[in-house]
Amino acid sequence: MGTTQLSFGFDSAATDTCVPKRVGIRPTSSAEARPSSVSAGGSPRGEGARPLDERAQELRRTLASLCSRPIALTLTDNRRSMVVARRRGDALVLRLHHMFLEADPDTLRSLLTWVERHEPQAGVRVDAFVTVHRQLIRPRPSTAVLRLTPMGRFHDLRAILEQVACRYLEPEEWASLDVRISWGKRAPSRRRRSIQLGSYVREDRLIRVHRALDAEWVPRFFVEAVVYHELLHHQIPVECVNGRRRVHTPEFRVREALFERHADANAFERDHLGQLLRS
Numbered sequence: 001m002g003t004t005q006l007s008f009g010f011d012s013a014a015t016d017t018c019v020p021k022r023v024g025i026r027p028t029s030s031a032e033a034r035p036s037s038v039s040a041g042g043s044p045r046g047e048g049a050r051p052l053d054e055r056a057q058e059l060r061r062t063l064a065s066l067c068s069r070p071i072a073l074t075l076t077d078n079r080r081s082m083v084v085a086r087r088r089g090d091a092l093v094l095r096l097h098h099m100f101l102e103a104d105p106d107t108l109r110s111l112l113t114w115v116e117r118h119e120p121q122a123g124v125r126v127d128a129f130v131t132v133h134r135q136l137i138r139p140r141p142s143t144a145v146l147r148l149t150p151m152g153r154f155h156d157l158r159a160i161l162e163q164v165a166c167r168y169l170e171p172e173e174w175a176s177l178d179v180r181i182s183w184g185k186r187a188p189s190r191r192r193r194s195i196q197l198g199s200y201v202r203e204d205r206l207i208r209v210h211r212a213l214d215a216e217w218v219p220r221f222f223v224e225a226v227v228y229h230e231l232l233h234h235q236i237p238v239e240c241v242n243g244r245r246r247v248h249t250p251e252f253r254v255r256e257a258l259f260e261r262h263a264d265a266n267a268f269e270r271d272h273l274g275q276l277l278r279s
């Protein structure tokens with residue numbers, strides 16, 4: 001076949017996957033690799049005053065001037081594959097995210113060097129361009145607007161989060177902290193077999209705490225311990241060992257044990273599990 005196929009991807013939707021979250025070369029997903037007849041899809045922003053067609057034509061001309069072979073260019077609004085390149089006969093079939101409308105000739109030269117000769121340095125420069133322009137990647141469609149309710153009847157989660165973060169995070173972590181917190185949805189009271197006291201959703205940067213803990217008989221230090229555990233999930237990246245995700249890494253356990261009433265919290269959970277399951 002003699003077809004070279006490669007792509008740069010930016011996995012903006014990646015959460016706790018083993019795929020590194022950085023921009024990089026990744027296998028092309030079939031849907032995005034398939035050449036299509038769409039010529040300038042998407043909703044390119046920037047340089048808003050100039051018509052898209054004109055900018056696309058200019059990009060075509062610049063690429064043509066930098067490359068000895070004919071180029072068939074398609075602009076995409078992909079969220080994952082920023083660059084897909086294939087050979088078709090003598091021609092180079094290029095599908096580029098519309099962010100490349102903003103690329104200068106040096107970047108485009110690197111891009112062509114990369115797709116033609118796979119020179120690592122050129123790949124690094126294209127990676128850097130994609131990283132800088134990633135705000136042009138259309139966001140993941142949000143399924144629902146998050147309604148946050150951090151203030152409970154007995155415990156104020158925002159105050160607890162601030163206190164825990166201030167006390168246990170490194171100063172630079174604390175300074176750049178970007179996380180949200182809320183009580184979970186109110187579930188009908190029923191007999192449970194298990195209970196998840198807290199959770200952390202990386203995509204939403206959201207810590208949720210089970211409503212059962214918003215009770216007078218639940219001491220504040222226990223809620224703090226749950227919030228601290230989830231805050232560590234926000235701070236500490238997931239490790240991948242032999243292809244398996246590890247969220248409670250050794251570093252995680254060491255830092256978790258720094259919580260002043262760690263032992264008390266474990267004891268409280270053990271002693272009140274039945275009560276929590278019933279609440």
Ligand SMILES: [Zn+2]
Binds near residue numbers: 229233247248
């Ligand atoms: Zn955990």
